[in-house]
Amino acid sequence: MNGYGLLSFGTCLVGERGLRNLEPEAATVRENGDTPCFVSDPNTEIALSACYGKMRFMKTWNAASVTATKGVTRLACVTAYDYASARLADAAGLPLLLVGDSLGMTVLGYDSTLPVTLDQMLHHTAAVARAARDAMVVADMPFLSYQVCEAEAIRNAGRFLQEAGADAVKLEGGAFRAGLVGALTRNGIPVLGHIGLTPQSVNQLGGYKVQGKSREAGERLVADARALAEAGAFAIVLECTPPDIAATITASVPVPVIGVGAGPVCDGQMLVMHDLLGLSEGRPPRFVKAYAALAETMSLAFRTYAEEVRDGVFPAREHCYAPRTPGPA
Numbered sequence: 001m002n003g004y005g006l007l008s009f010g011t012c013l014v015g016e017r018g019l020r021n022l023e024p025e026a027a028t029v030r031e032n033g034d035t036p037c038f039v040s041d042p043n044t045e046i047a048l049s050a051c052y053g054k055m056r057f058m059k060t061w062n063a064a065s066v067t068a069t070k071g072v073t074r075l076a077c078v079t080a081y082d083y084a085s086a087r088l089a090d091a092a093g094l095p096l097l098l099v100g101d102s103l104g105m106t107v108l109g110y111d112s113t114l115p116v117t118l119d120q121m122l123h124h125t126a127a128v129a130r131a132a133r134d135a136m137v138v139a140d141m142p143f144l145s146y147q148v149c150e151a152e153a154i155r156n157a158g159r160f161l162q163e164a165g166a167d168a169v170k171l172e173g174g175a176f177r178a179g180l181v182g183a184l185t186r187n188g189i190p191v192l193g194h195i196g197l198t199p200q201s202v203n204q205l206g207g208y209k210v211q212g213k214s215r216e217a218g219e220r221l222v223a224d225a226r227a228l229a230e231a232g233a234f235a236i237v238l239e240c241t242p243p244d245i246a247a248t249i250t251a252s253v254p255v256p257v258i259g260v261g262a263g264p265v266c267d268g269q270m271l272v273m274h275d276l277l278g279l280s281e282g283r284p285p286r287f288v289k290a291y292a293a294l295a296e297t298m299s300l301a302f303r304t305y306a307e308e309v310r311d312g313v314f315p316a317r318e319h320c321y322a323p324r325t326p327g328p329a
Contacts, residue, residue, distance in 0.1 A: 063190035075268030086131035129165030174224025185232035261287030
């Protein structure tokens, strides 16, 4: 076990720093040769023997800890697509990093999420997972990676955990997707649901439009959220709905509802990193708030660099290595 590794056994957490969430007199640690044995009861011993090899540590944020925030604290979530930005977001304390299929537009230059492939998502998820020490990494399952059949969906979702190092997957769809959510969670794959505006269904929806505006549509969204929660989703993304509908949905389910353009009453918020940092082209959606203007900063840096190279200003003396010392004649 490495780092701050923790293993969950029932209601207690076992790790290099001992046992948590147990009464002090019930938690004891003793040595068994070179291997620590963590004992929660004199008659029950949990031994971390050498046969386990290197054991994966549980990060601060996981499916259980995210669900536990319901009614306690709001979650600030963001998309991430690469190691460098994910490392900074994780260090800032953001609890959940979504490797969204929105990378099709923000990173790969497509005009929708539909062309994004499973291999592309695995590639970017692995980069983000390598950076995230505490944040939960959720991988978006791309179009046609889970719609064909349940067996294929389980296999593809499992690859995100096994090969890319994700902590969970996200898939779009409401009550009709509950059966698949249940199958995934029963097989040890945590699921983040997604209802409201579901970008993979943009052709069916007729564009990127606000959802749940009518009474009937709002009631369907409430039913969708309840079905996903009952099926085992640890949280639900709710995208582009009026705030009153979002408030009803948030109050209707026992898991966090993470809003994307769904108003302030949700249990958390999600922004695309490029929108948050002011890197997106064109007019951003109404619900976006840019917390930086990096497009301007980067453009100025590129222009200044080009000018200094052309003018012979860069590299200057301080950017050069010391001259070679002459050897003996």
